[in-house]
Amino acid sequence: ALMDKGNYKHFMAKEIHEQPEVLGHTLSRYLDYGAQSAKVAGADKIKFKDLSRLVISACGTAYLAGLVSKYWFEKYARLPVDIDIASEFRYRETPMSDKDSALFISQSGETADTLASLRYCKEQGAAIGAVVNVPESTIAREADVVFQTIAGPEIGVASTKAFTCQLTVLAALALQAGRERGVLSAEDEKKLVAELTEVPSLALKALASEQAIEKLSQTLSQATNALYLGRSTSFPLALEGALKLKELSYIHAEGYAAGELKHGPIALIDENIPVFVIAPYDRIFEKTVSNMQEVAARGGRIVLITDQKGAAESGNAAQDTVILPEMSDIVAPIIYALPVQMIAYHTAVFMGTDVDQPRNLAKSVTVE
Ligand code: G6P
Numbered sequence: 001a002l003m004d005k006g007n008y009k010h011f012m013a014k015e016i017h018e019q020p021e022v023l024g025h026t027l028s029r030y031l032d033y034g035a036q037s038a039k040v041a042g043a044d045k046i047k048f049k050d051l052s053r054l055v056i057s058a059c060g061t062a063y064l065a066g067l068v069s070k071y072w073f074e075k076y077a078r079l080p081v082d083i084d085i086a087s088e089f090r091y092r093e094t095p096m097s098d099k100d101s102a103l104f105i106s107q108s109g110e111t112a113d114t115l116a117s118l119r120y121c122k123e124q125g126a127a128i129g130a131v132v133n134v135p136e137s138t139i140a141r142e143a144d145v146v147f148q149t150i151a152g153p154e155i156g157v158a159s160t161k162a163f164t165c166q167l168t169v170l171a172a173l174a175l176q177a178g179r180e181r182g183v184l185s186a187e188d189e190k191k192l193v194a195e196l197t198e199v200p201s202l203a204l205k206a207l208a209s210e211q212a213i214e215k216l217s218q219t220l221s222q223a224t225n226a227l228y229l230g231r232s233t234s235f236p237l238a239l240e241g242a243l244k245l246k247e248l249s250y251i252h253a254e255g256y257a258a259g260e261l262k263h264g265p266i267a268l269i270d271e272n273i274p275v276f277v278i279a280p281y282d283r284i285f286e287k288t289v290s291n292m293q294e295v296a297a298r299g300g301r302i303v304l305i306t307d308q309k310g311a312a313e314s315g316n317a318a319q320d321t322v323i324l325p326e327m328s329d330i331v332a333p334i335i336y337a338l339p340v341q342m343i344a345y346h347t348a349v350f351m352g353t354d355v356d357q358p359r360n361l362a363k364s365v366t367v368e
Contacts, residue, residue: 011155012345013345015155016338016342017207019161019164019207023161023203023334024200027172027199038172038173038176038179039176040173042147043145045144046103048177048181049182052099054080055101055102055103055126056081056083056102056103056104057121058085058086058104058106058114059106062105062111062131063083063085063086064236064237064243065131065163067083067235067236068167068170069081069171069174071232071233072170072174073177076184076192077174077175077180077184085113090117090120096121096125096126097125100121100126100127101126102129104117104128104129105132106130107132107151107163107166108132109133109134110137110138110364111364112366112368113365114139115142118142128145129144129147131147131169132146132149147173149168149169150165154363157247157357158247158355160341163240164334167337168334171330175189192330196331198327199331202325202331203334205324206335206338207342209324210342213322213342214346216303217350220251220347221251223251223274224272225253225273226242226245227242227268227269227273227274227276228241229256229278229288230257231258231288233329233332234280234333235257238256240337241253241255241344242255245344247344248345248347248358249347250353251351258291259291261295262294266294269298270298271300273300274300274303275303277291278305281313281326282329282332289313293315296317296318301319303319303322304321304322305321306324307325308323308326311323
């Protein structure tokens with residue numbers, strides 16, 4: 001049965017492990033494998049071709065999926081994105097008109113602040129798209145077009161598979177927007193679609209790092225503070241890592257853009273603070289490594305999440321390294337989410353906290 005933990009100790013563990021499968025389901029809904037293009041039904045409602053900006057609003061982990069997609073919409077579709085957390089957006093009185101389109105991202109489709117943001121945009125005349133997991137939800141019903149994540153029911157309070165499925169839908173939407181806006185060539189689209197097709201098998205390989213993560217999580221459960229660093233699309237993942245760790249294990253954690261290290265968090269570094277560095281071997285890898293070396297020079301205990309090439313180029317600054325397969329830029333944030341989820345999960349298990357139902361948190365925040 002769907003509401004069954006199966007052989008897993010927690011729903012969260014089950015949902016982490018379901019990712020290769022549900023990511024495959026979501027991809028096949030939004031990609032045309034034959035034509036090797038993005039194929040998002042109803043995307044015409046968003047009028048990508050005519051937009052001067054796309055507004056995105058959401059809460060929690062769904063907001064962080066939106067933040068990753070900002071990099072994609074701007075890079076692949078040359079479409080500026082204005083993204084904000086829904087509790088701020090709803091009261092910000094941002095100017096909008098019937099020339100605007102807005103996207104709302106929500107697993108439950110019932111989050112009060114996200115719904116209020118949607119209604120604000122609707123009143124201003126904007127076209128409304130919703131990336132939701134529950135198709136009969138209020139947000140789905142009030143949107144002009146629904147892009148459903150095919151994650152299946154998510155029971156664990158901390159979102160896992162819904163997040164990576166949201167990323168998958170948003171990646172397809174960004175490619176669709178790029179094509180419609182005439183800025184993504186058919187050749188580039190084909191290449192990116194082929195890369196996205198690798199997501200389920202890469203997710204399966206990422207799950208293979210679980211034993212190593214479980215081992216290092218045991219020592220991390222002694223920490224009272226942690227820091228997560230990343231650049232570009234790894235920056236929202238750093239925020240997600242910190243969010244997950246604090247909500248599940250109650251260890252205080254902060255996520256920072258690696259380039260901001262010097263503007264504050266470097267003051268926190270000593271040998272007691274684990275620093276997670278999320279750094280696939282990409283165009284800005286070296287920049288992140290130089291931040292990592294600044295942490296190492298101050299005695300920080302580094303856990304580097306990277307690939308073989310990254311590990312080889314990182315100059316021994318890290319005490320622990322989680323190795324993922326090499327992968328392209330567009331898939332990296334989807335796949336790097338898995339070790340980030342597993343670190344929080346296993347740390348919480350060692351701490352003995354209630355993983356599926358952390359104190360004070362609700363699966364869906366339907367009141368303000
Ligand atoms: C709560 C949950 C999070 C979720 C957020 C937004 O805080 O604990 O996991 O990301 O709400 O929920 P939504 O259903 O709108 O995605």
